[in-house]
Amino acid sequence: MERSLVLLKPDCVQRRLIGTIISRFEAKAIDIVAMKLIQISPDLAKQHYAEHCEKPWYPGLEAFITGAPVVAMVVQGLDVIRVVREMLGATNGLEAAPGTIRGDFSSSRQMNLVHASDGVEASKREIDLYFSDSELCAYDVALTPWFRAEDE
Structure with missing residues (x-):
């Protein structure tokens, strides 16, 4: 199991x-383990985008x-970092x-609706910026056996 930060941007x-957007992740059997x-803030933006400051x-x-609220989520699933980024489509x-989230709903490079972590290290760093351990809610989804084989 892998985790990724997803931000539904302003x-x-x-x-x-x-x-x-959330319904697309749920339809793909991606688990949401935290959301708010x-x-x-400008300070959090600087931490998140440190390499671009x-x-x-x-x-x-x-x-x-920083111009409007965002929905911050931690999602979990098999190879979830790659899967989510493929679902988003090109930046x-x-x-x-067409068929990707950005292909269906975005016509901009910057206003591209969703951010998702681009690797395991980035995911860990980004999740830690937005969520404490106590905010992560790991749970068993009753439908999981109907989404993937037991040995996957």
């Missing part, structure tokens, strides 16, 4: 696509991500394939 919240609506376009990114919504 454009997702403002466009009222939260339920639509939060307002990202010195880039000339960072102020616009910070203004966007630029204009380049994302």
Whole structure:
């Protein structure tokens, strides 16, 4: 089992696509083990996007991500980091394939609805930024045997 941070960004919240996006993850048998609506502060944005803070376009990114609430989630599943990123599609919504979240709902590079961790190390770091251990709710989903074989 793997975990990933997923952020439903301000454009997702403002466009009222939260339920639509979450339903895609649930349909794929991805478990949500933590979720909350939060307002990202400039300080948290700087921690999250530390590798981008010195880039000339960072102020616009910070203004966007702090401009409205986000839904922060921890999702869990087999190979979930790769699976979620494939479900999102290319970063630029204009380049994302139809059938992906960004391909179906985004027409922008920055306003691309959802962030997801890009690797195991990033996932751990990002989850720790947004959630304490006590906020993670591991549980057995009764339908799991109907989504994948016991030996997977």
